[in-house]
Amino acid sequence: MRRPKPKCSGARKQRRLSEAQEIQLLDSWIEAGIPDPGTNPLAISPPPPDAPIGRTKDGSFSPYAGVRFFRQLPISQRTKDGLAPKYVEMSDIQRASLPHSLCGRDILGAAKTGSGKTLAFVIPVIEKLYRARWGPEDGVGSIIISPTKELAGQLFEELKTVGKHHSLSAGLLIGGRKDVDAEKERVSSLNILVCTPGRLLQHMDETANFECSQLQILVLDEADRILDAGFKTELDAIISQLPKRRQTLLFSATQTKSVKDLARLSLKDPEYISVHAESVTATPEQLTQLAIIVPLDQKLNLLWSFIKANLKSKILVFLSSCKQVKYVYEVFKKLRPGIPLKCLHGRMKQNVRMATYLQFCEETSVLFSTDVASRGLDFSAVDWVVQVDCPEDIPAYIHRVGRTARFRNAGKSLLFLMPSEKEMFTKLRAVEPKIPIKLKKAKEPVSVSALLSSLLVKFPSMQQLAQRAFVTYLKSIFLQKDKDVFDVSKLPIEDFAVSLGLSVTPKLRFLKRKSNVHMSSTKTTEEVEASDDKSKVHNINSQATVRSDDVEDDVLLPKESPSFEPEGDKAEILKKKKLKINMHRPLGTRVKYDDDGNVIPPLAALADKETGDGSIHLGTVKERYEKLREAMKVRDKEDKLLHRQRLRDKRTKEKLKLKKRKEEAEEGDTGDDHSDSDENEQRNPKRTKIYFDDDDNDEVDDAKAAKKSDSVTLAEQEALALDLLRSMHS
Numbered sequence: 001m002r003r004p005k006p007k008c009s010g011a012r013k014q015r016r017l018s019e020a021q022e023i024q025l026l027d028s029w030i031e032a033g034i035p036d037p038g039t040n041p042l043a044i045s046p047p048p049p050d051a052p053i054g055r056t057k058d059g060s061f062s063p064y065a066g067v068r069f070f071r072q073l074p075i076s077q078r079t080k081d082g083l084a085p086k087y088v089e090m091s092d093i094q095r096a097s098l099p100h101s102l103c104g105r106d107i108l109g110a111a112k113t114g115s116g117k118t119l120a121f122v123i124p125v126i127e128k129l130y131r132a133r134w135g136p137e138d139g140v141g142s143i144i145i146s147p148t149k150e151l152a153g154q155l156f157e158e159l160k161t162v163g164k165h166h167s168l169s170a171g172l173l174i175g176g177r178k179d180v181d182a183e184k185e186r187v188s189s190l191n192i193l194v195c196t197p198g199r200l201l202q203h204m205d206e207t208a209n210f211e212c213s214q215l216q217i218l219v220l221d222e223a224d225r226i227l228d229a230g231f232k233t234e235l236d237a238i239i240s241q242l243p244k245r246r247q248t249l250l251f252s253a254t255q256t257k258s259v260k261d262l263a264r265l266s267l268k269d270p271e272y273i274s275v276h277a278e279s280v281t282a283t284p285e286q287l288t289q290l291a292i293i294v295p296l297d298q299k300l301n302l303l304w305s306f307i308k309a310n311l312k313s314k315i316l317v318f319l320s321s322c323k324q325v326k327y328v329y330e331v332f333k334k335l336r337p338g339i340p341l342k343c344l345h346g347r348m349k350q351n352v353r354m355a356t357y358l359q360f361c362e363e364t365s366v367l368f369s370t371d372v373a374s375r376g377l378d379f380s381a382v383d384w385v386v387q388v389d390c391p392e393d394i395p396a397y398i399h400r401v402g403r404t405a406r407f408r409n410a411g412k413s414l415l416f417l418m419p420s421e422k423e424m425f426t427k428l429r430a431v432e433p434k435i436p437i438k439l440k441k442a443k444e445p446v447s448v449s450a451l452l453s454s455l456l457v458k459f460p461s462m463q464q465l466a467q468r469a470f471v472t473y474l475k476s477i478f479l480q481k482d483k484d485v486f487d488v489s490k491l492p493i494e495d496f497a498v499s500l501g502l503s504v505t506p507k508l509r510f511l512k513r514k515s516n517v518h519m520s521s522t523k524t525t526e527e528v529e530a531s532d533d534k535s536k537v538h539n540i541n542s543q544a545t546v547r548s549d550d551v552e553d554d555v556l557l558p559k560e561s562p563s564f565e566p567e568g569d570k571a572e573i574l575k576k577k578k579l580k581i582n583m584h585r586p587l588g589t590r591v592k593y594d595d596d597g598n599v600i601p602p603l604a605a606l607a608d609k610e611t612g613d614g615s616i617h618l619g620t621v622k623e624r625y626e627k628l629r630e631a632m633k634v635r636d637k638e639d640k641l642l643h644r645q646r647l648r649d650k651r652t653k654e655k656l657k658l659k660k661r662k663e664e665a666e667e668g669d670t671g672d673d674h675s676d677s678d679e680n681e682q683r684n685p686k687r688t689k690i691y692f693d694d695d696d697n698d699e700v701d702d703a704k705a706a707k708k709s710d711s712v713t714l715a716e717q718e719a720l721a722l723d724l725l726r727s728m729h730s
């Protein structure tokens with residue numbers, strides 16, 4: 001966003017002067033035309049396109065509430081230059097919100113997907129800092145928070161385009177652990193941060209000198225998502241570190257009005273701007289929406305037939321989990337449908353995700369994705385959005401279909417519903433404003449099940465993918481909150497396995513556990529998961545023998561065998577005998593036995609054997625202790641070596657375990673894909689450090705322990721023996 005440096009200081013002075021004059025003019029213009037709170041600028045008839053702009057001949061200012069073009073707004077010339085030539089006329093959400101946001105009001109903005117909400121907050125962010133003459137020494141002036149990395153990346157690009165003639169600095173804070181150190185160096189001097197909640201919090205926690213006490217303007221894009229339970233802890237921690245005196249802008253296609261949420265953000269008399277509230281439909285008017293009833297075991301057949309019938313279209317396919325995405329992508333790729341295929345999910349590396357996103361923008365192809373792509377992403381010219389797995393609720397549906405039919409373009413969407421999910425169709429039809437979705441009859445699809453099963457035979461790794469896709473899909477249905485729509489017990493589970501190409505139906509332990517714990521159907525996902533964990537403990541104990549064909553163990557249960565529950569004899573061996581020490585017995589009264597089990601006097605072993613009179617000589621005692629000391633030193637050394645070897649083995653095991661777990665995690669899990677779980681992953685390595693203490697420390701500890709045992713135990717023994725000798729001779 002840095003503009004070219006002026007050539008000489010004279011030019012810089014001149015620029016500063018004109019900058020100051022422009023800012024003064026803008027401030028006066030904004031002040032003069034400030035719309036009344038609650039005014040809807042869309043209801044004001046716009047001035048003619050050739051009407052004077054800014055200060056008029058009579059010294060007054062042109063009105064800006066109700067105008068249609070960006071050039072008629074009280075914004076800097078640099079911003080106008082950044083907007084042109086692409087952006088000329090404002091969209092409804094921009095027309096309705098900019099007059100309020102430019103004069104510093106808090107905004108709660110809702111508008112349909114693809115209606116241009118990004119510019120509705122990017123412009124006030126730039127303008128606010130420009131008018132405050134924000135510079136590098138002022139630090140962070142604005143934070144824009146987005147729920148996913150891709151979306152943050154996209155916002156950053158938009159910000160760079162519009163702000164390219166400004167001298168403000170901006171940074172994108174989303175990356176992996178690798179980049180964080182480089183970011184830490186610079187983050188405090190950036191003026192605008194575009195970030196995901198997790199990464200921002202990481203800087204707040206870890207970066208020295210990072211502070212946002214001067215923050216002027218906070219933006220939450222996809223605000224309802226950021227305010228929901230998934231980000232609650234992070235967002236609360238972030239908000240607690242921001243100054244209360246600031247402007248706050250919230251935007252989403254499905255907006256929150258929850259008083260509790262707004263209280264968390266300390267909004268001051270926000271302007272509620274819902275430009276499509278009176279609209280007949282909740283989705284873009286140019287969007288054609290279809291639903292189709294299809295049994296679970298026919299979904300892949302139908303998807304394949306659909307792709308084959310639309311080889312010239314750009315298609316975005318939504319599935320419920322990473323494992324579903326991976327499996328469908330891999331098998332369809334092997335079947336070569338005749339159109340490039342891509343996949344996108346939260347377990348992919350960030351650079352690959354970004355590259356996939358950009359490629360899909362460019363190329364006519366099919367993208368299989370989890371909900372990581374459902375919000376905010378502005379893929380260009382998507383022809384079809386196909387929801388193979390039913391969205392969890394209506395907002396999720398609206399965001400998914402919103403990836404097509406963006407900004408006055410046309411688009412189509414197709415929703416696969418299983419017979420047991422018909423209730424979702426009723427709900428979509430009943431919602432206000434309406435979702436004009438129509439039910440369509442499916443033609444008999446081409447069957448690919450036989451091809452899939454031969455693929456699984458040929459590529460054994462695919463079999464594992466299929467098993468995982470199978471289990472995670474059914475588990476995702478099981479965990480859904482809306483039990484009117486999602487009922488795993490109504491699904492043809494065996495047929496589903498066959499449709500994925502599996503010859504054996506993998507076991508579903510979570511279903512058994514459900515009946516064990518008598519779960520009520522009204523429980524929330526979190527409650528189900530919690531009871532699930534408890535019952536897992538029970539089940540691990542009852543599964544001492546694990547069958548090799550028991551696929552689900554690979555996926556849902558911990559990999560380690562239940563070693564804490566040994567069987568039969570082993571259990572007996574492992575029972576440790578407890579040594580009892582009588583603390584109250586007087587010193588030197590220990591009973592000793594000879595090899596035949598006869599009781600002998602305590603110091604008989606020290607008696608002089610040569611004289612045979614049972615007398616004890618000091619020289620003999622000393623000699624004996626010398627020997628003992630030597631023997632103990634040797635044993636000590638051996639013990640230390642053994643101890644060190646054990647520690648080394650333990651560490652190697654831990655490392656292997658960690659590596660295995662990491663690989664499993666990378667291979668994918670259920671589709672909980674909002675990007676900030678990645679942020680959590682990045683924090684784990686800190687904890688793993690405890691496994692990598694260096695050997696030298698062990699040696700020091702061992703030496704200390706040995707020294708302690710040498711100096712205390714032996715000395716004590718010697719002192720005790722000599723005391724006894726003296727008392728016997730006296």
Ligand SMILES: Nc1ncnc2c1ncn2[C@@H]1O[C@H](COP(=O)(O)OP(=O)(O)OP(=O)(O)O)[C@@H](O)[C@H]1O
Nearest residue numbers: 087089090091113114115116117118253376378407
């Ligand atoms: N005034 C405008 N004139 C022309 N194109 C515009 C205008 N405003 C936005 N656009 C374009 O419209 C598309 C959608 O905009 P944007 O991504 O901001 O929508 P959105 O409302 O944020 O969508 P979503 O709810 O899905 O996040 C983008 O490609 C953007 O460049």
